[in-house]
Amino acid sequence: MSMGSQNKETYKLPVELTIYHIEEFMSSLCTELAAKTDVLLDASDLKNIDASGLQLLIAGAKEAEIKKKSFVLLNPQENLRHIFSVTGADKIISVREGVGDEPDFSRG
Secondary structure, eight states: OBSSSTTEEEEEOOSEESTTTHHHHHHHHHHHHHTTSEEEEEOTTOOEEOHHHHHHHHHHHHHHHHTTOOEEEESOOHHHHHHHHHHTGGGTSEEEOOOOOOOBTTOO
């Protein structure tokens, strides 16, 4: 659902973004990047991410940059912020606090 702008929607990330759970999210992310919307990802429930999940988020952020769209990770837990800091992903992916109504990527 919209957060007040016609071209920005927030999507809830699943609890796990790992190689075992990434395919479903990747499809949704590709659809959003192809659309004319900015991408806002609510990471408040995300508890587990591995290298493949981090790689997908970085690739999404870079693709959004090429398409001149926003790609923002909202409400990440402290462990995710630490992973982003250690890996340098926080230099590529915009991270901030925010709330909104969001469709759920964690369901099939």
